[in-house]
Amino acid sequence: MKRGACFLACLALLAGCAGEQSAFSATGEEAISTLRLTWILTIGSVLVFLLVIGALIAALGRPGALRQRLADPRMVTLGGIVFPMVVLAILLIYSFALLRAGPASAGAAPLNIAVEGKQWWWRVTYSDTPGGPVESANELRIPVGETVRLELTSADVIHSFWVPAYAGKVDMIPGRTNALTLKVTAPGIVRGQCTEYCGGAHALMAFRVIAMPPEEFAAWLEREAAPAEQSLPGEAEFLRAGCGACHTVRGTPAEGTAGPELTHVASRQTIGAGILQTTPENFRTWLDRHREIKPGNLMPEYEFLSAAEREAIATYLEALE
Amino acid sequence: MSEPARDTRFLRRTLTSLSGILIWAAHFGLVYGVQHVACREGAGWTGFVKPVIYLATVLAAALMGLVAAKARSWLAPDDPGAPDVSIFLRAVTHILLVLSLFGVLATTASAVLLPTCGALR
């Protein structure tokens, strides 16, 4: 019994201080209603738990009227069949009601964004942009208060898209397109992660979602759609080393699509699919040790690059804002 | 030596005792199958799903009622002097019918409350 109470206390505490990848700090509509359901289920479970354990303790205790009543076969029918049937029927209907009221039923024309899972990063494409689709990676930006429809696909194995603060997860399955409709109530930065085991670096396949006011979002998207600045220092080294084989930097000959798009990589929160904070040193760290930081990732190692070349490429990446 | 004693009507007794849960299984399979195929086939088919589910539910409930009414005679003992097994099997039959009916109704409730296709997200 004590344990149950402790559990409640713990949860109450956590709800206040949970991290950015937590179902407890819900700011998306679906997550908020699920959190409410979670509390209801938790409290209900605790009550049932107390009831049953209470009955068990009574049954083990001193003989008495209560014990006699518990020993009655009708008690088994009542506690084992009638009681669960009633409780479960209520719960079932409540959960169906929640399902029905999901954001997908809202009807308004949503903003479409495609997210493709790959081993082990995320390709993000803003489909509804006036100048044509804008590609980005490992970071999703969405306008607050608007309905956003994510089209979720996979390029290789099954991944699962999970931003607990906004909504439950949706699997990304080869050959299928799944949808997730989000409506976020407050601006902020939250973390998401792949939750379907997808091989090697599954644990290190994360991303950030940034919810921003609609006008800021529009401005950002316009910036994001623009090509990178030309002839930045280090661009030559970047191209000569062949980085463009896998990465795209719009406005340069780098047009590779096997790896994440890098046009504005320095303006993103993280590098390596949510693994390192975006800082100048971390670009260098990534170039030097990415196989240690994210074992098994598919970017080859360029062991033969000289320190100066690494420096130049890192400088270039830092400048890609 | 005579022929060894045999359990007569083993299959009938087993099927009667399990009828509730078997009806649930058939209902469940039918309902899920119809809905799955219809949603895949798309337009023109989806309209049939709910009527089929309701019809199946009515049919299942009717069958369950029939079994409940007939269980006594279907499970009558071979040897009137040894009623234990029959009483037991009858109890099993009836309780299983109750649980299965709950299962069938829970399935139907989903159909009442939710749209036929669509992932709802």
Add this chain to the structure above:
Amino acid sequence: MSEPLSPVPRPEGEEDELLRIWATPKGWRLPTAVNNTVIGLLYLGAAFVFFVAAGILALIMRTQLALPEQELVSQDLYNQMFTVHGTTMMFLFAVPAMEALGVLLLPQMLAARDLPFPRLSAFAVWAYVVGGTVFFLTIFIDLAPAGGWFMYPPLTLMEYQPGDNADFWLLGIGFIEISAIAGAIEIIVGVLRTRPPGMSLDKLPIFGWAMLIFAGMIMVAFPAVILATMLLEIERAFGWPFFTAELGGDPLLWQHLFWFFGHPEVYIIFLPAAGLVSMIVPTAARKPLVGFNLIVVALIATGFFSFGLWVHHMFTTGIPGLSLAFFSAASMAVAIPSGIQFFSWIATFAASERKIEFNTPTLFVLGMLFIFLIGGLTGVMVAMVPFNWQAHDTYFIVAHMHYVMIGGMVFPLFATFYYWVPIVGKRRLSERLGRWSFWLIFIGFNVAFFPMHISGLMGMPRRVWTYPAELGVGPFNLVSTIGAYMIAAGVLVFIIDLVRNFRVGEGGQDNPFGAGTLEFLPQDVYSTRSIPHVSSRYPLWDDPDLPRSVAAGEQYLPDAPTGGRETIVTSAIHAKPQYIVQMPGPGWTHVIAAVFTAACFLLLTVKIVVPAMLCALVAVGAVLTWVWSIDKGPDAGPVSIGGGITLPVYVTGPISHGWWAMMVLWVVAGSLFIAFVFSYLYLWTVSPEVWLAGREFLPQLGWPLGAGVLMLGAAAVMRLSRRALPSPGERNLLAPLAVLAAASLAGAGITAEIYGHWTSGLRPTASSYGAMVYLGAILTAQLVLAIAIMSGFCAARVLAGKLDRVRWASLENTSLLLYYTTAQFLIALILIHGFPHVMGGAP
């Protein structure tokens, strides 16, 4: 007590004769033993070793996760570890441990001398021990699979997992599943047909009921995963696109098949454990179980409902909301039977007239109630679709699953160890160490797994090798790791207890806990001295004189009338004595068969084909030798078992246990076939365009018609061959020829089916449609292969003068299998050749 059923005193030397007949082989011949106690202990011991080994993997993983961003083990090794941990716990520990308890305890509870197919269970055990050991050892040589224990494609396809690692999982586990099915056949026939006279179904101990449902569920669930592993292995090895989306396959097909097995699997593991609890609780209370009928219903209902839950594991795959709701509803329905059992146990405790003694078995049972209750409640939570979307694939599920599995199965298992050790060991285990073990495991368990509920919702996904500090789940993980070490300490204490106190022997004190069921009768290698007549659910309580009477040989079958191993077969519902079954004794053939079957599968895994085929030949040869020796030859005629009952010793037809086993096999094969039909239709719904394209490859009508006629002809010839059988003592040529002709016709039928598709230009690698068509033929072809071998066997027996009009069980079984095959083949023909015509869409 009533009059003795057999005259007393028993003749001098009778017991010595029994001891001689049932003696356990000594020394280096020990592996030949087939006694259910020896085999059961080996089975249980091996399962426990796997439990400890997989537990050590878990400890290493918990150590890696104790703090954020650690690199104690490499990412790749970690991925292999959680795969092997899950696989081992599920396939090499949980199911085998439960089957082991069935093998070990059922004959004692039923006062049978042994299970009806002792060598079959011994075969299953040896195959499991060899295969399981090799599978587990792959973790030490970097050959272990790294796909998670549910091995989702496409991650497990060749493209993403080259090397033999995944094949070890597929072939190894597929093979162990087959061994589990062999065990399940044994259990079903054993429970239904080897009960003591008078133990009608309403008096069958709950554990017997649980094992019956358990085995029934295995019959239906395991074929689904066997089909799934077949599909995946075929796709890996030969590129038939079952799961590749571009060619009309679907990764979700695997999930459907796997979870159609996987969810019932949880209950397959839980039900026997619940049955054990239902045996221990009445003993603790010294009162009959309250609501016996309700518990039986609960077991049956769980068995069925659990097959309606599989999509429960696929709520996030984007399938229509209403589909999810159906499965959510079934998840609710399955909660009720557990409620019934809980309240029944509480009521039984409450009914006790004395203070409940908190001995170790009772403590573990109470621990189970506490933990499984939490697991059940979180189970209801995850059955709610929106909550599931958040909790799925996080540590919340890890916590829930361990609460269910450890609470539902491991705690009852430990209770079982302490409760039933007296019937196999010389002395009881230590109560003091038992308590230490219980409290360490119980507290450790909650410390380890309770925080995972919270860390999961705080964003910790499952199967992650490491996690960033910023997630804020570090403290929870540290606590979990501490708990894991406490569990390990508890298990260690138990092992110390085992080492100090567990000595296999004749058994010490009879019935130390004052139980009411037959397994606590005085026992020796022959089980009970005589087989009692049962007239209540707790015979030892209702007739305190029974142990003495049984031990004095006053009950049924106190002697060995046929001079060999035998037990009474009774009718399935009322347990009326029907005949005496003669059983084989120790032998090497089944051991050789098991070792070489395992070797064949493992060699296939590493693609060493020719030696693998040689192993298969040796295995088949060993099986044939073994089966050849089972028939003891002309019988001693009807024998008396006491109580004025005289029984035959050889029967055929629907009362024989062989016939029943064949019926169970029908169910297994039928389940496999239904899983195939489901897969065929499912892929059609996913990729109708491939099916439409397949229409032009349909062979002319003559092909299926010809194939069908050939197969029907095979069945007819087989039916007629019975008439051609010689009289006893004679031999002829007609019968063997007829049998072989039937097998040849069947072979021709299936060949025509395959050849027809081939000449029409259909190729299995081109699309999922072609793959499914050929797979359907393969399913029939493997049955035909078995029939061919069995037919050769029958023909040889006729020629040897061992198969005649009276003793024709081998031919009966061959015929039954052929009838089934014919039916399956005809349905398959209609599906394969008919469905493309009636499905929607223009040609």
Add this chain to the structure above:
Amino acid sequence: MRIRVTLTWLRIVIGLLACLVAAVAGALLIAWTGLYSLAASHGHPGWMTSFLEFGKRRSIIANTRDLNVPDLDDPNLIRLGAAHFDAGCAVCHGAPGRPVTPVFEAMLPVPPPLSERAQDWSPEELHWVVRHGLQFTGMPGWSGEDRDDEVWAMVAFLRALSDLTPAAYGQLAAGNAPQETADVDALVTAGPASLPMAACAKCHGSESAPPTSDLVPILSGQSPAALEIALNDYRSGARESGFMEPVAGQLSEDRIGAIAAYLSSRESLAYAGTEATDPDAIARGRELARRGDGDRLAACDSCHGGSARADYPRLNGQSAVYIRAQLQLWKEGGRAVTPHGRLMAEITDDLSEGQITDIAAYYASQPVFQYGAAVSPAGGEE
């Protein structure tokens, strides 16, 4: 007299063990006394010769595995093998018109004259012997680990050897190198060239001749950096090749630098007769080279095109056979040994057979790359 010994299993085993111990002790005794002469000039006693011969033959047959034998009549293989044979093997085994040197005739066993004896063995057996060498005979194993592909060139040549006239052999073996001139003066003062195979042009082609085999890359016109890396990797043994390691092993670092500079400034004739090319394959290859396949495969030209780093080799104008062979070698892991090789290995991992063919066809269809000539940017217009 009666023999009062009963034969039991135990006694039989003990007896056998005693025999074994005696045999070992005897052998040790003979070795210690030095009674047995190991002088090569003695030759083996007859029984020993036949025993060793028998053992060798059985060992070769027993160890030979079923291999995928390539087309051994392929002149590309034969020519490549010929050049190496002349420089490496002929000294012991002789060659058409050139008997075994007397020094090597004094070996025990005498190296067999292969123009006669190579026919005794199947291609798989020859492959095994060339690949692994033979103990106790002086026959070395192939110096390029995991280069089974190279060994097949030797086997193809050995199969062709018996039909060769001295003149035909001379032509094949010399490749593009000038035939030995009868410059008596040089012969008298400097002796014969010690390393005839070290002439790069003999195999790799020059302004006046194409490479002798399509399996040999054109080196003229590559960047000095790429050439230096290749030669240094061969020299250090990091990169495996039974053909190139012996050559590069003889060179000093300065020499390598000079050679690289020299070769990069030269031109070479294109391959003599390339295989028929499929325009569709070339088109598909062009797409792959310029853009990759969009999913996992990177665009080849990003590194192998004109403007990439100088240490990345250029592929334009190399033969399709050569490119295919190298990509296969990468896929099998044979080149994941140097930093550049490891990088490339990750890319070739995902290549399908079809893609390999297409890419090779595309690059073979391009004019030979010339270092220092005007370069078009990667992915630029054709």
